[in-house]
Amino acid sequence: MMFCQTCGGEVPEQARFCGACGAPLATDAARHPDFRADGGAFFLLFLKNVLLTVLTLGIYSAWAKTRVRQYLWSHFGLDGEFFSYHGTGMELLISRLKLLAAGAVAILALVAAVFALQSAGIPPEKASPVIALGVYATIALLVPFAMVGAARYRLSRTSYRGVRFSFRGEYGALLGIFVKGVLLSVLTLGIYSPVFLVNIFAFFARNTFYGNEAFAFEGDGQELIVPYLIALVLALPTLGISFFWFNAARTRYCWSRLRTGSLRLQSEVQGGGLFGLTVGNILLMIVTLGITYPWTVLRNIRFFADHLSVSGDLNWEAIRQEARPATAFGEGLADALDLDVGL
Amino acid sequence: MNWAAAYYDGVTARSRAVTIQVTDSGLLLALDDGTTRWWDASGLRIASRRPVVRLEHGVEAVVLRDASILAALPPTGARTAAYRATGFVLSLMAVLFLLYLKGLPALARAGAAAVPPSWEVALGEAIYKEMVAPESVCTDETGNAEIARLAAHLAAALPESPYEYRVAVIREPSFNAFALPGGALIVHSGLLEKTGSPEQLAGVLAHEMQHVELRHATRAVLRDASFRLLLTAVVTGGAEIPAAAKAVGSLGVLRYRRQDEEEADTAGLRLMEAARLDASAMIEIYRVMEQESFQPPKGFDPLLTHPNLPERIDRLTNLIRPDPVRERYETTAPWSRTARMCRE
Numbered sequence: 001m002m003f004c005q006t007c008g009g010e011v012p013e014q015a016r017f018c019g020a021c022g023a024p025l026a027t028d029a030a031r032h033p034d035f036r037a038d039g040g041a042f043f044l045l046f047l048k049n050v051l052l053t054v055l056t057l058g059i060y061s062a063w064a065k066t067r068v069r070q071y072l073w074s075h076f077g078l079d080g081e082f083f084s085y086h087g088t089g090m091e092l093l094i095s096r097l098k099l100l101a102a103g104a105v106a107i108l109a110l111v112a113a114v115f116a117l118q119s120a121g122i123p124p125e126k127a128s129p130v131i132a133l134g135v136y137a138t139i140a141l142l143v144p145f146a147m148v149g150a151a152r153y154r155l156s157r158t159s160y161r162g163v164r165f166s167f168r169g170e171y172g173a174l175l176g177i178f179v180k181g182v183l184l185s186v187l188t189l190g191i192y193s194p195v196f197l198v199n200i201f202a203f204f205a206r207n208t209f210y211g212n213e214a215f216a217f218e219g220d221g222q223e224l225i226v227p228y229l230i231a232l233v234l235a236l237p238t239l240g241i242s243f244f245w246f247n248a249a250r251t252r253y254c255w256s257r258l259r260t261g262s263l264r265l266q267s268e269v270q271g272g273g274l275f276g277l278t279v280g281n282i283l284l285m286i287v288t289l290g291i292t293y294p295w296t297v298l299r300n301i302r303f304f305a306d307h308l309s310v311s312g313d314l315n316w317e318a319i320r321q322e323a324r325p326a327t328a329f330g331e332g333l334a335d336a337l338d339l340d341v342g343l
Numbered sequence: 344m345n346w347a348a349a350y351y352d353g354v355t356a357r358s359r360a361v362t363i364q365v366t367d368s369g370l371l372l373a374l375d376d377g378t379t380r381w382w383d384a385s386g387l388r389i390a391s392r393r394p395v396v397r398l399e400h401g402v403e404a405v406v407l408r409d410a411s412i413l414a415a416l417p418p419t420g421a422r423t424a425a426y427r428a429t430g431f432v433l434s435l436m437a438v439l440f441l442l443y444l445k446g447l448p449a450l451a452r453a454g455a456a457a458v459p460p461s462w463e464v465a466l467g468e469a470i471y472k473e474m475v476a477p478e479s480v481c482t483d484e485t486g487n488a489e490i491a492r493l494a495a496h497l498a499a500a501l502p503e504s505p506y507e508y509r510v511a512v513i514r515e516p517s518f519n520a521f522a523l524p525g526g527a528l529i530v531h532s533g534l535l536e537k538t539g540s541p542e543q544l545a546g547v548l549a550h551e552m553q554h555v556e557l558r559h560a561t562r563a564v565l566r567d568a569s570f571r572l573l574l575t576a577v578v579t580g581g582a583e584i585p586a587a588a589k590a591v592g593s594l595g596v597l598r599y600r601r602q603d604e605e606e607a608d609t610a611g612l613r614l615m616e617a618a619r620l621d622a623s624a625m626i627e628i629y630r631v632m633e634q635e636s637f638q639p640p641k642g643f644d645p646l647l648t649h650p651n652l653p654e655r656i657d658r659l660t661n662l663i664r665p666d667p668v669r670e671r672y673e674t675t676a677p678w679s680r681t682a683r684m685c686r687e
Contacts (some may be wrong), residue, residue, distance in 0.1 A: 081358075
């Protein structure tokens with residue numbers, strides 16, 4: 001017979017958490033995250049979000065996004081405790097309005113540039129490639145900026161056991177990874193690109209903190225070059241399906257090298273499973289004309305959780321709150337650029 | 344009543360056993376070390392109801408599996424915050440609605456005024472080359488001269504136009520005519536053949552000329568683009584929501600288009616009167632169009648680019664001046680010949 005360390009209540013052998021107070025019990029065994037989302041409830045939330053968004057001329061979408069995250073975070077658990085999301089719809093909406101103002105200024109500047117070139121006697125056919133290049137370069141520079149901003153916002157609004165996560169990566173560092181990654185990928189005819197992808201993952205992993213505890217990532221992605229080349233060679237005869245196996249290998253590689261303190265992660269995602277998940281989602285969406293979209297969201301998360309295991313423990317007493325402030329601006333920018341920055 | 348829960352102090356990740364006592368004004372937390380904490384109801388937040396109940400107060404939190412505590416909780420400060428957010432959303436909706444109704448059309452009008460007409464001419468020429476195949480243009484000299492004279496007669500009644508108007512009749516059986524920015528007017532032979540008088544064709548040309556004069560194409564580009572920008576800026580989120588926004592955006596843009604058509608109708612009618620032509624011929628040609636082309640049933644208006652014809656005819660009938668100065672428009676050749684100029 002065991003006893004709960006928190007409330008002293010009696011608990012059966014091999015129990016993960018206490019039946020009396022709900023506190024998790026220490027264990028060294030590998031276990032999966034616990035994703036408890038309910039398809040029906042999530043679908044109703046989704047329906048309510050669409051309805052209110054249309055009724056409010058779209059303004060509610062900021063709250064809609066927040067409600068979805070609150071739902072997903074609070075149903076994603078580990079060792080009997082669930083994550084918590086602290087973002088608000090209002091801060092997201094305000095960031096969008098600020099972004100709208102910034103966008104309007106940028107467009108006015110662009111129009112002014114066009115007029116200036118016109119009055120300087122440069123014909124439009126000569127000016128437009130320069131302007132297009134400028135616009136694309138600006139967007140390219142904004143992408144890493146938005147990714148860092150979105151990560152800061154999301155992690156700062158996420159907590160577990162009352163302690164906030166934070167993201168402490170700098171824009172310049174990610175920009176450096178991007179410049180180096182794009183250049184080397186081009187120079188090596190794409191062979192470098194799996195290393196580039198791992199470098200991005202490593203940047204986000206190493207700059208993520210749970211309280212005062214940093215996440216660590218070991219690996220430079222070189223082991224992924226061969227699987228990448230195999231996928232590339234097989235891409236043509238398999239119509240690109242071979243990339244599911246590469247993506248599975250990448251997911252295993254990245255997540256299995258992630259740890260924080262003595263807590264280790266291990267991913268067992270396989271190409272076949274990933275392929276089945278994607279085909280299933282696409283078929284579901286086609287057959288039901290997209291109504292099953294909320295289920296596909298849950299299916300993806302459940303698949304990820306079922307193939308992820310965690311071993312080891314953190315010394316909860318030693319994890320101290322070390323929250324960092326973050327605004328929602330980067331999040332809004334990532335939305336505007338249509339970037340999907342997964343957690 | 345009392346509930347057992349896990350307590351997180353927000354300082355470390357350690358959990359402690361706590362007994363929660365719910366009162367009318369807040370929660371009294373008795374911790375395992377004998378200390379107590381008081382949570383006032385005003386600062387209480389229900390962060391989660393399922394699969395576990397999570398209550399928060401500042402950085403502190405309690406977590407329990409017994410959901411019966413939810414029914415016992417005193418009213419929290421969440422309601423006031425919700426009212427405030429609703430008020431903010433409603434006022435922002437009002438601002439957006441005003442921008443849509445008045446602000447963007449006014450901005451687009453001012454913006455279009457800053458665009459030099461020469462740009463519109465260049466754009467119109469580019470579209471013309473793209474859209475009109477040279478071999479489809481009817482070449483009958485007498486007919487073209489007759490129509491050019493009619494267009495010049497109308498243009499002469501315009502106050503100082505920066506545009507030069509020219510009409511191209513193209514071999515197309517459908518009942519249609521349109522204007523390109525900068526002054527090119529294109530008439531389908533299917534429409535020309537159904538006109539019974541030069542005044543009826545003048546009614547069509549007057550409407551199209553006013554699209555050019557009022558710079559509707561330029562205004563539409565500025566207005567529709569800024570409207571869609573506004574929508575996408577405010578509405579971003581999961582994949583499903585932008586789709587809804589796009590649908591709303593398309594309906595909004597179509598409403599703008601119908602307003603442009605009404606504007607061109609009114610101004611076209613006034614141009615007919617200024618050119619001392621029989622303005623009722625404009626209504627006659629709309630009646631012909633009612634017979635000749637498909638008319639969607641009532642109720643489909645929000646999906647259409649033009650207002651429905653019975654409404655347009657009613658509007659024009661009410662707008663027409665009762666005792667206008669009219670002069671008979673003299674043609675050099677019989678109109679029935681000009682109307683069939685593409686038959687050769």
